[in-house]
Amino acid sequence: MSDVLGRAGYDVTCFSSADDCLSELERAGCNLLITDMKVSEMEGMTLLSEVRRIAPWTPVIVMSEFGDIPTAIRAIKLGAADFIEKPFDQTALLDRIREILSRSEFGNSAAALKLTKTEKKVLRLILAGNSNKEIALKKHCALRTVEFHRSNIYHKFGVDNVVELIAKAMAMFISQNGHGHSDGEEGVEPYRK
Numbered sequence: 169m170s171d172v173l174g175r176a177g178y179d180v181t182c183f184s185s186a187d188d189c190l191s192e193l194e195r196a197g198c199n200l201l202i203t204d205m206k207v208s209e210m211e212g213m214t215l216l217s218e219v220r221r222i223a224p225w226t227p228v229i230v231m232s233e234f235g236d237i238p239t240a241i242r243a244i245k246l247g248a249a250d251f252i253e254k255p256f257d258q259t260a261l262l263d264r265i266r267e268i269l270s271r272s273e274f275g276n277s278a279a280a281l282k283l284t285k286t287e288k289k290v291l292r293l294i295l296a297g298n299s300n301k302e303i304a305l306k307k308h309c310a311l312r313t314v315e316f317h318r319s320n321i322y323h324k325f326g327v328d329n330v331v332e333l334i335a336k337a338m339a340m341f342i343s344q345n346g347h348g349h350s351d352g353e354e355g356v357e358p359y360r361k
Contacts, residue, residue: 169202176262186215194222195306197292200249200269205232205239213246220247222296225337227268231256282324290317294330295337 173180181198183189193201201219205212212230219228227249232239240251249268252261283291293303300314307314327333 172258172261173265176265178265186218189215190218190222193219193226194296197223197289198226200227200229200265202229202231205230205234213242216243216246216248223292225292225295229265229268283321287317287321287324290314291321291333291337294318294321295334 170180170182181192183192186203189201189203192198203212203215212232216228216230219226224247228247229250229252230243230248231252231254233254243251250264252264289307290303293306298306300311300318303314304311322328322333325333325336327336
């Protein structure tokens with residue numbers, strides 16, 4: 169998979185464990201996560217649920233050698249952008265990845281296009297529930313730098329506080345990815361402590 173995506177011009181990072189993947193996702197984020205149903209120490213659906221908790225804006229493609237309709241439906245209900253059976257057609261997979269990335273709210277939305285790369289990373293950390301101090305520690309920068317980026321993000325999104333920012337960012341996520349949830353269903357958690 170890494171070779172296929174690398175040849176197509178994508179910057180790919182592979183992880184030997186789901187925990188390593190989740191740690192990096194929480195620290196730096198990514199534009200797209202591709203996982204197998206069977207990952208070393210946790211099942212793919214558990215990983216998908218954790219991704220939805222840590223970084224709900226991240227599109228996830230779940231792959232499985234033994235895909236069936238109920239499993240695919242469960243993955244989509246948990247927020248997967250797609251469910252692909254193996255073996256997969258490389259061309260079809262790359263087309264699907266392009267499509268998912270083109271509609272990703274942090275890759276293609278009007279608000280996100282105005283954000284710098286650093287502001288996008290700070291926004292991800294804000295939406296994951298991190299305080300300015302926690303973001304400064306994770307990004308190894310001064311608190312004033314984080315405050316500056318947060319102020320720019322608020323201005324670009326046209327909001328005055330974190331509650332409005334979360335609401336606007338999550339509305340963008342839901343409208344572009346088509347995943348919402350009603351009471352009693354598992355789905356996107358926009359904020360966590």
